[in-house]
Amino acid sequence: MTEHVRIVEVGPRDGLQNEKSIIAARDKIELINRLSETGLACIEATSFVSPKWIPQLADAAEVFAGITRKPGVSYPVLVPNEQGFDRALAAGATEVAVFSAASEAFNKKNINASIDESIERFKPILLRAASSGVKVRGYVSTVLGCPYQGDVPVADVVRVARRMHDLGCYEISLGDTIGIGTPVKARDMLRAVADAVPMSALAVHFHDTRGQALANILACLEEGVRVVDSAVSGTGGCPYAHGASGNVATEDVVYMLEGMGMDTGVDLAQLIDTGRWLSALLGRASGSKVTIASDNA
Numbered sequence: 542m543t544e545h546v547r548i549v550e551v552g553p554r555d556g557l558q559n560e561k562s563i564i565a566a567r568d569k570i571e572l573i574n575r576l577s578e579t580g581l582a583c584i585e586a587t588s589f590v591s592p593k594w595i596p597q598l599a600d601a602a603e604v605f606a607g608i609t610r611k612p613g614v615s616y617p618v619l620v621p622n623e624q625g626f627d628r629a630l631a632a633g634a635t636e637v638a639v640f641s642a643a644s645e646a647f648n649k650k651n652i653n654a655s656i657d658e659s660i661e662r663f664k665p666i667l668l669r670a671a672s673s674g675v676k677v678r679g680y681v682s683t684v685l686g687c688p689y690q691g692d693v694p695v696a697d698v699v700r701v702a703r704r705m706h707d708l709g710c711y712e713i714s715l716g717d718t719i720g721i722g723t724p725v726k727a728r729d730m731l732r733a734v735a736d737a738v739p740m741s742a743l744a745v746h747f748h749d750t751r752g753q754a755l756a757n758i759l760a761c762l763e764e765g766v767r768v769v770d771s772a773v774s775g776t777g778g779c780p781y782a783h784g785a786s787g788n789v790a791t792e793d794v795v796y797m798l799e800g801m802g803m804d805t806g807v808d809l810a811q812l813i814d815t816g817r818w819l820s821a822l823l824g825r826a827s828g829s830k831v832t833i834a835s836d837n838a
C-alpha cells in the first residue's frame with residue numbers, strides 16, 4: 542500500500558511573515574486559494590499575533606475572511622495568546638496553532654514569555670478550543686539549536702513537546718527554526734521525542750538555512766514521521782531568529798516523496814505554477830530547486 546505523507550503548507554504564514562515590504566491582502570488571498578487547488582490538505586493561512594511584532598500579518602482577519610475555504614482543506618492560524626485566539630474565532634478559524642520553544646532565550650525574544658509562561662497562556666486557549674470544537678496544533682521551536690542560547694538539550698525539547706501534547710495539542714511540530722540541524726541529530730531528537738509523544742502526533746518543520754532540510758526530512762521519515770511542514774517556493778523565516786532562512790520548499794518535498802513512492806495528494810505541476818506566481822509577486826527567484834530545474838529544462 543502506498544504510504545501517505547501529510548504536508549502542512551506554511552507558506553502564507555511562515556513564508557510571508559518575514560517579508561520586508563507589505564504584500565497586499567488580495568495577493569495573500571490569491572496565494573492561499575491557488576494553494577488550495579493543488580491538492581494540499583492543510584494550509585496555514587496567517588497569524589493572529591501582535592501587528593507591532595509582525596506587521597506583515599496585521600491583515601490576518603481580512604485575509605482569513607477573503608479566502609475561499611475548499612471543503613476537505615484545513616486552514617490553521619497561529620495564535621500566541623487569548624487575544625489572538627479571540628481574533629481567530631471571530632474570523633471563523635476552526636484550527637489554530639500555539640507556539641513555544643525548547644529554548645528560554647528564543648521564547649523570550651519571540652513571544653516575550655518564558656516557556657512556563659507560554660504554557661500558562663495556552664491553557665485557557667486549549668480549554669476554550671475544546672469547548673468550541675477548534676483543533677489546536679502545537680509548535681516547539683529551536684529543537685536543534687537556538688540563535689541566542691546555542692545548543693539545545695534534547696531533554697528540553699522532549700519536555701516542552703510532552704507538555705504541549707498533554708495540554709491537548711493534537712499534533713506537535715518540531716521546528717529547526719534556524720536550519721542548523723543535520724540528519725543524525727534530527728533523527729536522534731525525533732526518536733527521543735517519540736518516546737514521550739506518539740510518532741503519529743509528531744510533525745517536522747525544517748528551515749533550509751544550511752541546505753540540510755531534505756536530508757533531515759528523509760532521516761525523520763525513516764524514523765517514522767508522516768507529517769512534514771514546508772513552504773511553497775522555499776519562502777520563510779522568523780524575524781526573531783536572526784540568520785534563519787526559508788523553509789524547505791514544498792515543491793522539493795513533494796518531488797522527493799513522489800520519488801520514494803509516497804503519496805502526498807499534491808499535483809506537483811500545479812504547485813510549481815503557484816510557486817512561479819509567488820516568485821513573480823515577490824520579485825525574486827524561487828527557492829525550489831525542482832522549479833529552477835524545470836525552468837532550465
Ligand code: HMG
Pocket residue numbers: 555558588589590591592593594595619621622624625626628640651652653680681682683715716717718719746748778779780781
Ligand atoms: P507583548 O508586547 O509582551 O504583549 O508581546 P502584550 O500583551 O504586552 O501586548 C502588547 C500590545 O500588543 C498591546 O497593544 C496588545 O493589545 C497587542 P497596545 O495596548 O500596545 O496597543 N497584542 C495583540 N494584538 C493583536 N493580536 C494579538 C495580540 N497580543 C497582544 N494576539 C506577543 C507578546 C505574544 C503578543 C508578541 O510577542 C507576539 O505577537 N509575538 C509573535 C511573534 C511571531 O509571530 N513570531 C513568528 C512566529 S513563530 C515561528 O515563526 C516559528 C515557527 O515557524 C516554527 C519554527 O520555525 O521553529 C512556528
Ligand code: MG
Pocket residue numbers: 555716718746748778779788
Ligand atoms: Mg518556521
